[in-house]
Amino acid sequence: MGDDWMQLWVNAAQMKAADQYTIQKLGVPSLELMEHAAQACVQVLEDEKVDLSHVCVVCGSGNNGGDGFAIARILQNNRYSVETFCVGNPEHYTEETQEQMHRLQECGGKITYGMPQEDSYSVVIDAVFGVGLSRKVEGRYRQVIEQMNRMRGTKFAVDIPSGLSATTGCILGCAFKADYTVTFQLKKIGLELSQGRTMAGRVIVPDIGISTDSICEDQEIVRTAGKDIYRKMLPDRPEDSNKGTYGRLLVIAGSKGMAGAAYLNAHAAYMTGAGLVRIYTSSDNREILQTLLPEAIVTTYEEYNKEELLSLLTWADSVCIGSGLGMSRLSEKILKTVIEYVKVPCLIDADGLNLLAENKNYLNQMAERRFVITPHMKEMSRLTGTPVEELKADRIQILKDFISRYRITCVLKDSRTLIASEEKGIRMNLTGNSAMAKAGSGDVLAGVISGWMVQEKEAEDAAELGTYIHGLSGDLAKFEKGVYSVMARDLIEYISKALMKLEEE
Numbered sequence: 245m246g247d248d249w250m251q252l253w254v255n256a257a258q259m260k261a262a263d264q265y266t267i268q269k270l271g272v273p274s275l276e277l278m279e280h281a282a283q284a285c286v287q288v289l290e291d292e293k294v295d296l297s298h299v300c301v302v303c304g305s306g307n308n309g310g311d312g313f314a315i316a317r318i319l320q321n322n323r324y325s326v327e328t329f330c331v332g333n334p335e336h337y338t339e340e341t342q343e344q345m346h347r348l349q350e351c352g353g354k355i356t357y358g359m360p361q362e363d364s365y366s367v368v369i370d371a372v373f374g375v376g377l378s379r380k381v382e383g384r385y386r387q388v389i390e391q392m393n394r395m396r397g398t399k400f401a402v403d404i405p406s407g408l409s410a411t412t413g414c415i416l417g418c419a420f421k422a423d424y425t426v427t428f429q430l431k432k433i434g435l436e437l438s439q440g441r442t443m444a445g446r447v448i449v450p451d452i453g454i455s456t457d458s459i460c461e462d463q464e465i466v467r468t469a470g471k472d473i474y475r476k477m478l479p480d481r482p483e484d485s486n487k488g489t490y491g492r493l494l495v496i497a498g499s500k501g502m503a504g505a506a507y508l509n510a511h512a513a514y515m516t517g518a519g520l521v522r523i524y525t526s527s528d529n530r531e532i533l534q535t536l537l538p539e540a541i542v543t544t545y546e547e548y549n550k551e552e553l554l555s556l557l558t559w560a561d562s563v564c565i566g567s568g569l570g571m572s573r574l575s576e577k578i579l580k581t582v583i584e585y586v587k588v589p590c591l592i593d594a595d596g597l598n599l600l601a602e603n604k605n606y607l608n609q610m611a612e613r614r615f616v617i618t619p620h621m622k623e624m625s626r627l628t629g630t631p632v633e634e635l636k637a638d639r640i641q642i643l644k645d646f647i648s649r650y651r652i653t654c655v656l657k658d659s660r661t662l663i664a665s666e667e668k669g670i671r672m673n674l675t676g677n678s679a680m681a682k683a684g685s686g687d688v689l690a691g692v693i694s695g696w697m698v699q700e701k702e703a704e705d706a707a708e709l710g711t712y713i714h715g716l717s718g719d720l721a722k723f724e725k726g727v728y729s730v731m732a733r734d735l736i737e738y739i740s741k742a743l744m745k746l747e748e749e
């Protein structure tokens with residue numbers, strides 16, 4: 245497969261829809277899929293050389309449990325020593341699960357009803373809950389999962405670690421902490437968001453014959469673009485060009501003492517290829533910015549000057565406003581004027597977003613795709629009035645509602661950043677790492693996205709490409725500088741390496 249694919253990230257309902265389509269419309273029996281699922285798990289256990297000398301399989305009453313019983317049978321038939329525990333509620337056994345219990349017993353397998361009592365197993369296979377988890381894990385189930393987590397053997401999760409929401413990546417009460425997760429056919433988005441990556445360990449995605457035909461056109465599904473798609477997005481750089489060819493970016497940033505934010509915006513935009521960057525900032529920042537970045541034009545203000553601002557807006561091909569702007573009355577007036585009069589693509593970041601949160605009517609005035617906002621979780625929480633925890637748990641839906649209401653492009657920053665627009669739905673970025681969790685990193689991102697915007701990329705493409713390149717710069721910087729010592733300005737330095745890497749590959 246080339247790199248021009250789109251990775252799909254499904255939630256529990258979308259996964260069930262694909263299952264149902266395969267079973268009901270294509271006529272593939274559910275039990276057959278379950279057999280494939282179990283065989284795929286055994287294959288991974290063997291390929292990964294997991295110690296199978298003494299296997300413990302813990303099964304629930306749903307079809308995830310059914311997978312577990314089938315795994316136990318196959319392993320036992322392969323002459324491994326297996327102990328199988330059923331912790332599910334007998335009233336809720338599914339037909340398939342009952343059949344799998346029966347098949348296991350037919351082959352001489354023993355099922356113990358209750359949880360494992362000792363800790364001598366080389367591997368613990370978690371088949372308690374899969375994508376059917378529907379509420380908080382409590383009582384007996386909580387005890388089981390906690391006990392499995394305490395056991396010494398390798399931890400292996402079937403489809404998704406029990407207790408982890410396939411839809412949100414949140415732990416519902418408590419969750420199995422896996423070394424390996426074999427997730428069937430499609431990646432569940434919960435394996436990537438929130439606590440998903442911490443709980444899932446290494447994720448393997450075998451093909452078990454579930455058809456994706458019914459969902460691959462579904463615009464509700466989150467996607468990640470492959471590298472080729474980003475490479476094709478890079479703008480041409482013809483020989484017979486000049487600085488005017490690559491656009492004039494107006495950066496409105498940096499209140500008194502916050503020159504750094506303006507510098508990071510502007511330098512990052514230049515590094516992506518912007519032709520000319522002008523910084524409009526508080527007069528106190530003039531000297532430092534001219535020293536730090538002589539390539540930028542610096543225009544300064546001491547007080548609100550509408551005429552000057554309007555002429556700058558006419559000059560600009562794109563605008564980046566908000567990083568380190570402060571929350572003063574003056575900043576508010578500048579932002580209000582920009583939103584009212586700007587006719588070109590415009591990105592709003594940081595304090596610009598906090599000012600928006602205090603003046604939500606401005607959002608209604610924006611309502612066009614050429615506006616891009618780049619909130620982190622707290623800023624998004626202020627913009628939507630949703631507490632951060634709730635936002636984390638329900639971010640996809642909240643983002644969807646937000647963009648369908650305001651019709652702008654939204655880059656919701658987190659350890660996995662989501663880019664939402666009406667045109668492309670929701671995209672998830674997979675580059676970036678924890679070394680980037682540092683002051684100034686967001687200012688660089690705003691600069692990179694603005695740099696693409698001013699080179700005439702559509703706002704949603706600029707946002708996606710910018711997020712990808714920013715994260716890739718962070719990955720390359722971490723590789724050379726280590727996880728602790730990457731500075732925001734390193735991210736800028738590594739933009740050139742990231743772009744060369746993308747161009748070359």
Ligand SMILES: NC(=O)C1=CN([C@@H]2O[C@H](COP(=O)(O)OP(=O)(O)OC[C@H]3O[C@@H](n4cnc5c(N)ncnc54)[C@H](O)[C@@H]3O)[C@@H](O)[C@H]2O)[C@@H](O)CC1
Pocket residue numbers: 263267274275277278279281304305306307308309311336338372373374375376377378379380381382385402403404428
């Ligand atoms: N044909 C299919 O549908 C296939 C399903 N497969 C497996 O089936 C799984 C989905 O099966 P199900 O939809 O039966 O659901 P699960 O097996 O994930 O669990 C659902 C059961 O757990 C109960 N439950 C949910 N949350 C609970 C909680 N917090 N405390 C106590 N009980 C709780 C539900 O009431 C239900 O009885 C997948 O993850 C996958 O492992 C695979 O075998 C592939 C084919």
Ligand SMILES: [K+]
Pocket residue numbers: 308370371372373374401402403404405406
């Ligand atoms: K599981």
